[in-house]
Amino acid sequence: MYEGAIQDLIDELGRLPGIGPKSAQRIAFHILSADPADVTRLAQALQRVKEQVRFCSVCFNVAEQEQCRICRDPRRTDEIICVVEEPKDVIAIERTGEFRGRYHVLGGAINPLEGIGPDNLRIRELMERLQAGTVKELILATDPNTEGEATATYLALMVKPMGLTVTRLASGLPVGGDLEYADEITLGRAFEGRRAV
């Protein structure tokens, strides 16, 4: 046990996800020996992120203004909405450069084991956006795991009566892998989504 400020810093760092007591101690001593200007920048960055960052009022992505950069961009089409679980999924899709529509961030996936049901996600807000009538296609880009698939199933069921085109991101074999290591679900999906060459 250290005393005073250094122990407080270790305790606070140790509360961060994925940071154990040893890592917290290592980071704390790194900060202690770092240049004061670097530490000030870090402290200011931490403060700014809490003061300035909020959720976009339209898509619930992280934003520094009322609306995020993507919702403000007039060059993007309003006819397609891509539904994702978390803001970091928006960044992953944006990196592909393939999608020019808008997003909707649910804030998680339906997970009854954690007590998260449809009412705990931003599904009601999505329905309100769809009812405006401009959207022609809804892309369900929730994670390809059990919770993400179930959330996509639920959304597809809810949106069906609206007569929109509802699509799900393709899943299948990862590039660079061996077929023999693929599990049945992944291989089954790859067969379902096979294409002519």
Place this chain on the structure above:
Amino acid sequence: MPAFRNRLYRDDAVVLRNQKLGEADRIVTLLTRRHGRVRAVARGVRRTSSKFGARLEPFGHVDLQLVEGRSLHSISQAESIRLYGGRITGHYGRYTAASAIAETAERLTPIEHEPAQTLFQLTLGALRALAAGEHTPGLILDAYLLRAMGSAGWAPALTECAVCGEPGRYGAFSVPAGGCVCPHCRPAGSARPSPASLELMIALTNGDWKAADASETSTRREVSGLVAAHLQWHLERELRSLPLVDRAMEQA
């Protein structure tokens, strides 16, 4: 040979739940055939290049090689026996029922590594039935809950009085007393379910699916309420997933 070499063991298991751990790992809660409930780390499972792929997703039946650890075990190899996840998540009612089944199995095995073979068989059977869509998810869930409570020693008394043990069919049902109660033993505040509801509970306990499938929606609703109340009374806490079970999308 090193004195503290970690022991390797092999078992088949049902995957109950996953929790994220660190950058790309997961803690997987398993109900194994011979070692009871086991929590094990699956390293790198969240990477798209992971050798585990979808094998460690909830509701799958898998053959595993595990390494004993001090608190958490770790999964070194996984081979699928039957992965029910795909067929379950494609139907929202099945998914919510399967989640309640997984949570119940976890709660009924409070001590890790204590074999629970009956519960393992029941859980596997229930997930298999859900994936096959043989019956409505709500009926499969209630049948599972009744039988799982039976394996834990909390089966509700349905064909005798829960207090005095006198055989017979009684119209009053008391959760604190442990099931149906005769007119002499009936505590104040006992419920009076319809005779059809008690018949449905007996059918679900005995696996009489012909009778269960023919039951009315209102009867099923009453039974699910009684079963949930009975289970949560004995567990002494609520199940998070039970209120989220979607019985409106009940069609198999």
